[in-house]
Amino acid sequence: MTPAESRENPEELLPPYWRLDNQDLPDGLVATLARARTASAAVIDTVRHSAPRQALIVFLLQLLIGVTVTATLLFMSRIFEPLFSSADVLGRLRSAAPAMIALGAIFALRIGFSVVLAVNKASLAPKARLAAEDQLYRATLGIPLSDFDDPLFYDQLQRARDRGILHLEGSIAALIEAFSALFAVGGAMVALFILHPALLPLIILPVLPSGLGAIKAARVQYDGMAKTVSLMRMSTIYGEMATKRETAAELRAHQAQPFIMNKFLTAAGQLRDHYIAIASREAMITGAASIASGLGWALAIALLLAMIVHAWIDLALAGAAIVAFRVAAGALEQLVTNAHMLVQKSLYISDYQGFLDAAKRRTATRPTRPAPRSPQRIGVHDLSFHYPGGEGRWALEAINFTVEAGETVALVGENGSGKTSLAKLLAGLYQPQKGMVAWDGHNIADMDPAEIADRVSVVMQNPVRWPDSARANIEIGRYRDDVENEEKLIRAARQSGALALIEQLPRGWSTLLSREFHAGHDLSGGQWQKFAIARGLYRDCPIVIWDEPTAPLDAKAEKATYEALRRLGRGRTAFLITHRLMSIRGVDRILFLQEGRLVEQGNHDELMKRDGAYAALFRLQSDLYNSNLL
Numbered sequence: 001m002t003p004a005e006s007r008e009n010p011e012e013l014l015p016p017y018w019r020l021d022n023q024d025l026p027d028g029l030v031a032t033l034a035r036a037r038t039a040s041a042a043v044i045d046t047v048r049h050s051a052p053r054q055a056l057i058v059f060l061l062q063l064l065i066g067v068t069v070t071a072t073l074l075f076m077s078r079i080f081e082p083l084f085s086s087a088d089v090l091g092r093l094r095s096a097a098p099a100m101i102a103l104g105a106i107f108a109l110r111i112g113f114s115v116v117l118a119v120n121k122a123s124l125a126p127k128a129r130l131a132a133e134d135q136l137y138r139a140t141l142g143i144p145l146s147d148f149d150d151p152l153f154y155d156q157l158q159r160a161r162d163r164g165i166l167h168l169e170g171s172i173a174a175l176i177e178a179f180s181a182l183f184a185v186g187g188a189m190v191a192l193f194i195l196h197p198a199l200l201p202l203i204i205l206p207v208l209p210s211g212l213g214a215i216k217a218a219r220v221q222y223d224g225m226a227k228t229v230s231l232m233r234m235s236t237i238y239g240e241m242a243t244k245r246e247t248a249a250e251l252r253a254h255q256a257q258p259f260i261m262n263k264f265l266t267a268a269g270q271l272r273d274h275y276i277a278i279a280s281r282e283a284m285i286t287g288a289a290s291i292a293s294g295l296g297w298a299l300a301i302a303l304l305l306a307m308i309v310h311a312w313i314d315l316a317l318a319g320a321a322i323v324a325f326r327v328a329a330g331a332l333e334q335l336v337t338n339a340h341m342l343v344q345k346s347l348y349i350s351d352y353q354g355f356l357d358a359a360k361r362r363t364a365t366r367p368t369r370p371a372p373r374s375p376q377r378i379g380v381h382d383l384s385f386h387y388p389g390g391e392g393r394w395a396l397e398a399i400n401f402t403v404e405a406g407e408t409v410a411l412v413g414e415n416g417s418g419k420t421s422l423a424k425l426l427a428g429l430y431q432p433q434k435g436m437v438a439w440d441g442h443n444i445a446d447m448d449p450a451e452i453a454d455r456v457s458v459v460m461q462n463p464v465r466w467p468d469s470a471r472a473n474i475e476i477g478r479y480r481d482d483v484e485n486e487e488k489l490i491r492a493a494r495q496s497g498a499l500a501l502i503e504q505l506p507r508g509w510s511t512l513l514s515r516e517f518h519a520g521h522d523l524s525g526g527q528w529q530k531f532a533i534a535r536g537l538y539r540d541c542p543i544v545i546w547d548e549p550t551a552p553l554d555a556k557a558e559k560a561t562y563e564a565l566r567r568l569g570r571g572r573t574a575f576l577i578t579h580r581l582m583s584i585r586g587v588d589r590i591l592f593l594q595e596g597r598l599v600e601q602g603n604h605d606e607l608m609k610r611d612g613a614y615a616a617l618f619r620l621q622s623d624l625y626n627s628n629l630l
Contacts, residue, residue, distance in 0.1 A: 040346050042353045043171050047124055050131035054120040058176060061117040066183025068110045069331075073191035073324045075103045121176060125169040132168050136160060136352065139359035144449070145429045147362060149388040156355045162229065164352020167345040174341040181335035188328040192321060196313055199321050202303055203328050206296030210336040213289020214343065217282045221344050224278050231274060235267035245515060300325065371451035374542040375439035376405045378426070378573060382435035385425060395421040396596045399435070403589070405542075408574040410584040412614070413593035419577045420461070422593065423545050426575060428452035457541035461548040461577075463532035465523075467514035470502050470531075477535030492537035498530040547577045581618045590614065 047055045140157060147153050185203075192199040241247045242260050251260065304325075308318050383399040396418045403409055411419040424430050425437055428444050436443040444452055457477070466473050474489060493499035505511035505521060513531075514520040523531070536544060578584060585604040592600040592607070592614045600607055600614050607614040 038350060038353070040171075040175060040342065040349075043128075043168065043175055043346070043349055046132050046135075046168070047128045047172060051124050051127040054123050054127075057120045058117060058124065059179070061113050061120070062176075062180050062183050065110055065113050065117070065180065066187040068106050068113070069184050069187030069327060070191045070194075071106050072103060072110075073188060073320060073327065074194060075106065124176070125172045128172055129165065129169055132165055132352065135356060136165060139356050142363050143359050144362070144431075145424075146388055146431070151388075153358065153362075156351070156358060159229075159348075159351040160355035163225070163348040164350075164355070167348040168352070171342060171345040171349055174338045174345060178335060178338040178342055181331045181338060184331035185328055185335060188324045188331065192324050195317055195320055195324075198307065198312065199304070199324075202300040203325065205300045206293040206329075206332065209289050209292030209296060210332060213286055213292075214336050214339045217285045217289075217344075219343075220278055220281045220285065224274060225348075227274055228271070228278075231267050231271040235264055235271055238264040238267065297325075297329065366449065367446050368448055369442070369446045371444070371447040371455060372440050372442075373455070374405065375455065375573070377438075377440055378403045378543070379438040379441070380422075380426075380435070381438060383425065383432045383437065384434035385421060385430065385432040387421075394596050396425070396432070396593075399598050401591060401598065401601060403573060403575075405573050406571055407588040408576065410576045410578060410587045410590045411593065412578065412581060412584070412590060412617075414617075416595075417593040418596040419593055420547055421596075423458070423547055423575060423577055426543075427456045427458050427545055455542055457536045457539040457544045459532050459536040459544075459546045463528060463535075465513070465528055467516060467520075468512070469509065470498075470505060470511050470513055471509040473513055473531045474498070474534045474538050477537075477539040488540070489538060492534045495537050496530050496534035498527075498534040501527055501530060541572070543573045543575075545575045545577075548579065581614075581621050 044055075189200060189203060192203060238260055241251070242257075242264065251257065304318060304321060307313050308315065313321070379402045380399050383396060384394055385396045386394050399422065411422060413419055421430075425432055428437070428447075428449060431445050436445060438444065439447070466476060468476075471489070474492060477492075490499065493502060501523075502509055502511075506519075512520040513523060515522045536546070576584060576587065584590060587603070589601060589603055590607055591598055592612075594613060600610065600612050602610070604618075608618065
């Protein structure tokens with residue numbers, strides 16, 4: 001696609017994550033209700049496990065309040081009977097007094113129930129949200145790295161995080177209010193049945209159109225959610241680029257403010273129009289449902305009047321029925337409103353539950369073979385690998401080599417040759433489609449991933465900048481609750497060059513390394529790399545993998561780092577990825593990769609004598625260095 005064509009079709013430039021599809025949208029009323037029931041059950045289960053005592057109290061109190069509705073309406077009929085009699089006023093009041101006193105007691109009891117209900121209800125949503133987030137993040141942290149390269153699974157994760165958790169608290173509130181309204185409607189229906197069974201069908205007339213309208217309106221929101229999320233993410237991303245510190249300098253240097261605003265306003269304007277369209281459709285649906293429900297109420301009142309005219313019920317009973325209808329009308333309105341919210345939100349909760357189920361399936365067959373504590377031989381046999389979705393485009397192909405314990409091996413080659421991919425396979429972060437990585441003759445694909453990770457220390461080319469203290473940024477290399485190793489921590493910091501930097505920070509080891517928080521402190525790229533190296537040293541594993549560890553460092557820091565690497569490599573198997581061939585002349589072996597294939601291997605002198613691809617690249621870098629261009 002040409003640049004001109006891309007401007008004419010801006011949606012073609014949207015990454016797939018921005019153009020989400022509702023691939024599992026339920027089809028039809030029955031499927032929608034079934035999904036809502038399943039998702040509601042998931043919400044109830046989360047609430048029950050996160051706050052069991054409060055959940056039970058809330059349920060019982062709502063049931064008791066529903067009972068008070070029935071009792072209130074029955075005592076209403078007791079009050080109306082003497083009031084409609086022919087006795088004198090005082091006589092009527094004396095006859096109605098016991099029922100009025102009982103009614104007052106019921107009101108007082110209901111107020112007490114409501115207070116206790118509100119106190120217990122307040123803790124449900126926060127506890128449930130934390131429990132749901134705990135489940136989501138534990139499931140996410142437990143899935144293999146390759147799952148993040150699966151676009152469908154990654155999309156499912158994002159929907160669970162962005163939609164499921166977001167709507168959880170609203171679902172809980174809607175569920176509680178729906179139960180409250182349901183018990184109130186149930187109480188009114190029980191009262192009507194006790195007063196006269198023929199009154200019961202009348203209350204059902206307005207329910208059906210309201211319920212159907214609520215479900216259909218909820219589907220309107222969900223049908224449009226793919227576009228809503230896509231536009232919301234796009235506008236949010238460009239809004240953040242306009243306000244974030246990391247982008248502020250380059251944005252102003254390139255005078256890119258109009259570009260940012262154009263992108264933001266395009267997405268935000270489409271989002272506004274989309275919201276208006278959804279709201280208009282919902283208004284039409286709920287309006288039609290309200291008209292149908294109103295006709296149902298009119299028909300119910302007309303039938304009630306007909307029953308009075310034909311003397312099927314007396315005035316006292318009719319008066320109680322009208323009060324019951326009024327109570328039921330308010331409860332029904334509350335029930336329909338919350339049913340609307342619940343059906344809509346429960347559809348999003350099912351995204352959350354679906355991700356948990358998928359994550360559970362993906363980790364159900366986790367290998368359990370113990371890994372050697374300190375592998376004596378690492379063998380790579382006929383290894384071929386491509387990333388998920390990259391069928392036919394091998395990142396690595398037919399790789400074979402063996403490394404003995406204690407060797408230091410450099411992985412070199414041009415950009416895109418497969419060095420980092422190979423390192424990830426050696427670390428067990430990915431599994432090859434063909435061949436294997438073996439430790440002491442055993443395929444690591446059969447070993448417990450946690451034990452493999454425990455044996456490997458990896459320093460990434462672009463390490464994470466943890467928004468925590470300087471101390472935590474090193475300790476996370478081998479994090480253990482309530483375990484401190486001060487001597488090891490200081491040694492790692494000193495060998496990496498981070499200790500001198502820490503001593504200059506405003507609060508030393510306690511300095512917060514993030515400008516996003518008050519009193520935070522930021523570091524340069526090279527300084528962050530020193531912390532990453534310190535993490536690797538602190539981790540102290542038999543296998544170490546360094547991916548361009550000195551790329552952002554100056555010459556002095558690079559020299560100190562390689563000295564630390566040599567110390568660290570003693571007694572360990574080390575893999576070093578680098579473009580700076582001048583720094584690896586002393587390693588035990590060099591593996592030269594080209595377009596995903598291992599084309600040369602040997603030590604520096606052997607490869608120079610061979611006068612192949614490695615020698616040519618080394619001479620090129622030497623010439624650049626000697627001409628002061630490096």
